[in-house]
Amino acid sequence: xxxxxxxxxxxxxxxxxxxxxxxxxxxxxxxxxxxxxxxxxxxxxxxxxxxxxxxxxxxxxxxxxxxxxxxxxxxxxxxxxxxxxxxxxxxxxxxxxxxxxxxxxxxxxxxxxxxxxxxxxxxxxxxxxxxxxxxxxxxxxxxxxxxxxxxxxxxxxxxxxxxxxxxxxxxxxxxx
Amino acid sequence: xxxxxxxxxxxxxxxxxxxxxxxxxxxxxxxxxxxxxxxxxxxxxxxxxxxxxxxxxxxxxxxxxxxxxxxxxxxxxxxxxxxxxxxxxxxxxxxxxxxxxxxxxxxxxxxxxxxxxxxxxxxxxxxxxxxxxxxxxxxxxxxxxxxxxxxxxxxxxxxxxxxxxxxxxxxxxxxx
DNA sequence: CCTGAAACGGACTGATGAGTCCGCTTACGT
DNA sequence: ACGTAAGCGGACTCATCAGTCCGTTTCAGG
Numbered sequence: 383x384x385x386x387x388x389x390x391x392x393x394x395x396x397x398x399x400x401x402x403x404x405x406x407x408x409x410x411x412x413x414x415x416x417x418x419x420x421x422x423x424x425x426x427x428x429x430x431x432x433x434x435x436x437x438x439x440x441x442x443x444x445x446x447x448x449x450x451x452x453x454x455x456x457x458x459x460x461x462x463x464x465x466x467x468x469x470x471x472x473x474x475x476x477x478x479x480x481x482x483x484x485x486x487x488x489x490x491x492x493x494x495x496x497x498x499x500x501x502x503x504x505x506x507x508x509x510x511x512x513x514x515x516x517x518x519x520x521x522x523x524x525x526x527x528x529x530x531x532x533x534x535x536x537x538x539x540x541x542x543x544x545x546x547x548x549x550x551x552x553x554x555x556x557x558x
Numbered sequence: 559x560x561x562x563x564x565x566x567x568x569x570x571x572x573x574x575x576x577x578x579x580x581x582x583x584x585x586x587x588x589x590x591x592x593x594x595x596x597x598x599x600x601x602x603x604x605x606x607x608x609x610x611x612x613x614x615x616x617x618x619x620x621x622x623x624x625x626x627x628x629x630x631x632x633x634x635x636x637x638x639x640x641x642x643x644x645x646x647x648x649x650x651x652x653x654x655x656x657x658x659x660x661x662x663x664x665x666x667x668x669x670x671x672x673x674x675x676x677x678x679x680x681x682x683x684x685x686x687x688x689x690x691x692x693x694x695x696x697x698x699x700x701x702x703x704x705x706x707x708x709x710x711x712x713x714x715x716x717x718x719x720x721x722x723x724x725x726x727x728x729x730x731x732x733x734x
Numbered sequence: 735c736c737t738g739a740a741a742c743g744g745a746c747t748g749a750t751g752a753g754t755c756c757g758c759t760t761a762c763g764t
Numbered sequence: 765a766c767g768t769a770a771g772c773g774g775a776c777t778c779a780t781c782a783g784t785c786c787g788t789t790t791c792a793g794g
Contacts, residue, residue: 388791391741414781425743430783522721530725533713537705545698549706553729564761564770590751601773606753 397422398429402443403485410487411440440488441495447485448498451475455504465517468508469551476535480543490532502528519556527554573598574605578619579661586663587616616664617671623661624674627651631680641693644684645727652711656719666708678704695732703730 387395401422405413415436419426433439454474461467479486494502506524513520518527530550538546563571577598581589591612595602609615630650637643655662670678682700689696694703706726714722 388740390791394742415783416781419743426782427743427745427784428741431741434783436782519725522725526718526721526725529713529715530710530722533709534706536713537709539705542702545702546706549695549698549702549729550726551729552733553725553727557728566761567771570772591753592751595773602752603754603773603775604771607771610753612752 394422394424394428395432398424398432398439399442402429402439406440406443406488407482407484410484411491413484415439437492437495441492441497444485444488444492445497447478447489448501450478452501452504454478455501455508458508459504459511464508464511464515468512468518471508472531472551473547476531476543476547480535483540486535490536513556516556518554522554530554570598570600570604571608574600574608574615575618578605578615582616582619582664583658583660586660587667589660591615613668613671617668617673620661620664620668621673623654623665624677626654628677628680630654631677631684634684635680635687640684640687640691644688644694647684648707648727649723652707652719652723656711659716662711666712689732692732694730698730706730 398418402413402418405418405421409417415429416426418439419429422429429439433442454471458467458471461470479489489498492498502525505528509518509524509527512518522530530553531547534546534550535543574594578589578594581594581597585593591605592602594615595605598605605615609618630647634643634647637646655665665674668674678701681704685694685700685703688694698706706729707723710722710726711719
């Protein structure tokens with residue numbers, strides 16, 4: 383079987399993923415492969431063999447994050463109150479993202495990779511629904527909402543992001 | 559006189575500044591010194607001699623920009639209506655910044671260099687005044703306002719920044 | 735065991751970009 | 765015109781980092 387990994391290979395793979403998670407959480411996508419390899423206690427050749435590209439590694443690390451966000455999005459779409467669903471969703475995602483700012487920067491770095499496309503689709507739905515319900519201003523596109531929220535989170539000094547998010551979300555509210 | 563430049567030196571200096579302005583406007587602070595030197599038609603040693611550090615060069619290029627912003631700030635401080643002054647000032651600065659997005663990114667890159675400190679002080683005054691007048695929400699600091707506006711401008715896709723700014727400024731308005 | 739395939743790791747390549755150095759050129763005062 | 769100091773430019777150093785290659789080690793099945 384080509385899909386089976388030797389025991390030591392599997393062990394190293396886990397070490398690499400753990401190390402990468404730690405390194406990316408600490409330094410964002412700028413963490414170097416060498417640092418990660420060192421942290422994992424393996425040669426960097428080993429890292430590059432499993433993940434032909436650095437982005438592959440980043441994506442492997444944030445996959446779980448993205449899946450969580452997707453779950454949140456699906457839940458939001460089931461809520462009755464479209465407006466409340468949107469604002470709650472935004473705060474939930476922010477809370478998750480900012481629990482590890484480095485990983486958030488990795489998500490931003492990846493932009494819309496395969497797999498994130500589905501998430502984008504869901505977000506777009508949440509936003510449109512909230513706009514249709516008159517809870518969110520109509521002169522923005524779903525992608526604008528994503529970018530605005532993202533940039534507020536990214537630009538906020540450590541620990542201050544909640545206030546920044548408040549400003550942007552208030553700005554997104556529909557006002558007669 | 560040590561402060562006098564030889565004619566050719568002055569000519570080259572101007573060429574370098576022009577080239578740097580063009581390159582930074584096109585590519586932001588990532589424009590390489592080599593590119594700038596090539597564009598100016600000089601060796602890159604010449605660039606590095608005049609500007610020991612790349613940041614020195616960047617700062618020389620944005621100096622005029624910063625000065626213009628400072629003038630706008632001073633004017634804003636003379637206005638009667640503190641709230642209107644703030645919002646107008648924000649839009650003026652945005653208009654200036656985004657007329658050359660690459661330079662805007664340079665300004666962001668420089669953060670608060672010597673010289674920009676004075677501008678920061680003026681901005682802080684404008685914001686506090688608007689807050690005291692009840693036009694701007696009180697739960698943000700002047701620096702937060704700067705970062706929020708900056709990030710909205712930076713994250714907006716080409717040509718879309720006005721809408722992004724609208725959202726943030728609306729979010730900054732005081733609401734009873 | 736013992737052997738072949740899988741996995742390892744680090745030396746190597748190649749790209750990039752900032753800043754230094756020094757032999758050559760050129761401006762400009764006399 | 766000529767000598768000298770200012771100025772030039774590009775080759776060089778140094779650092780960083782992603783990705784490749786191959787000789788060596790280790791696993792695991794027979």
